[in-house]
Amino acid sequence: MGIAVPFPTTQPAGYQWLDDEPSFDPDTHLQLEAPSKIVMLSELGYHDDEIATKATPVAASTPFRVLSDEGAEILLDVARRLRQFVRPAGDRIQNMLRGGCYRSRWLRDLCIDQDVSNHLEAIYGIPIAPHPMPVHLGHMNFEPNSLDNAIDKWHHDTLPLDFVMMVTDPADVDGGRFEYFVGTKHEAAELAAQGLTPPADRTVAPHFPGPGYAIALHGDMVVHRAGPLFNLDERISMVNGYVALDTSADDQSRSSDLFVVDDHQVLFTEWAKMAAWRSQGRLATLIDELPFTSDKAAVIAELESAIADTQRAIDEMREGKDTMEHYGG
Numbered sequence: 413m414g415i416a417v418p419f420p421t422t423q424p425a426g427y428q429w430l431d432d433e434p435s436f437d438p439d440t441h442l443q444l445e446a447p448s449k450i451v452m453l454s455e456l457g458y459h460d461d462e463i464a465t466k467a468t469p470v471a472a473s474t475p476f477r478v479l480s481d482e483g484a485e486i487l488l489d490v491a492r493r494l495r496q497f498v499r500p501a502g503d504r505i506q507n508m509l510r511g512g513c514y515r516s517r518w519l520r521d522l523c524i525d526q527d528v529s530n531h532l533e534a535i536y537g538i539p540i541a542p543h544p545m546p547v548h549l550g551h552m553n554f555e556p557n558s559l560d561n562a563i564d565k566w567h568h569d570t571l572p573l574d575f576v577m578m579v580t581d582p583a584d585v586d587g588g589r590f591e592y593f594v595g596t597k598h599e600a601a602e603l604a605a606q607g608l609t610p611p612a613d614r615t616v617a618p619h620f621p622g623p624g625y626a627i628a629l630h631g632d633m634v635v636h637r638a639g640p641l642f643n644l645d646e647r648i649s650m651v652n653g654y655v656a657l658d659t660s661a662d663d664q665s666r667s668s669d670l671f672v673v674d675d676h677q678v679l680f681t682e683w684a685k686m687a688a689w690r691s692q693g694r695l696a697t698l699i700d701e702l703p704f705t706s707d708k709a710a711v712i713a714e715l716e717s718a719i720a721d722t723q724r725a726i727d728e729m730r731e732g733k734d735t736m737e738h739y740g741g
């Protein structure tokens with residue numbers, strides 16, 4: 413059972429459950445199939461020393477089936493009912509939904525389902541858990557209000573791992589293809605500094621055979637976007653976040669970007685719990701493994717490393733931020 417922080421048993425103020433929802437039934441709503449291929453971070457140009465500190469050496473998978481036809485129909489229905497709660501994310505996304513797992517029990521139960529987690533775990537090759545911050549569970553992007561606005565610009569995610577699932581049938585949408593850059597985020601930053609975005613000959617737009625298919629992504633390391641729409645068709649995708657259970661890996665989060673994205677009453681509490689979980693894991697390792705030593709500096713460094721994520725959360729939360737990073741497009 414991979415759980416980092418249990419899903420809260422109470423809802424934030426102002427959030428209400430959809431009524432008349434079907435119960436999530438893994439036996440009839442899931443149809444988990446393996447991806448045909450997995451792309452590694454080294455294939456994008458990352459070096460071994462950088463990969464070593466990250467959750468997994470996996471970069472992305474080819475699209476694989478997650479939902480049955482019945483499951484995909486229910487998800488589309490849930491998404492349409494939740495559309496009324498869309499908001500912008502800084503200047504990166506015009507219409508996105510956060511906190512949907514506090515409004516739809518079906519969505520919540522899909523996003524924290526252990527069969528789905530285990531499936532992703534096999535793809536990533538490491539023990540994982542649904543993201544400890546439920547704002548990162550069941551995130552949805554909807555088509556923008558006009559063709560002038562991107563669905564989502566080039567970026568890497570504010571969290572380590574996620575899957576990106578098509579909610580609407582890609583065959584019914586003109587454009588709006590999910591694309592990723594066959595390069596590193598350092599290269600993407602160099603391009604952005606020159607006013608450029610990843611060139612078409614270095615991007616991959618995987619073919620999603622239908623709604624309910626997803627790709628697994630190392631979202632913090634793979635630069636990606638939802639490409640432009642050519643017609644204002646209904647276009648909905650869903651992103652579900654995960655973390656490595658091994659807290660010795662890098663945090664790989666940019667939670668300070670979420671100041672302009674999330675409901676603060678939800679964000680600050682979830683963020684604190686995430687930081688506390690990370691430090692709890694590292695402190696437990698320290699208790700188990702710290703040897704006798706007179707090397708004071710080494711002991712201090714171990715303690716500082718153990719609480720680094722909590723200290724960073726305190727500093728970033730105190731400072732605040734009013735922008736969200738992206739690479740344009």
Ligand SMILES: [Fe+2]
Pocket residue numbers: 567568569631636
């Ligand atoms: Fe993303």
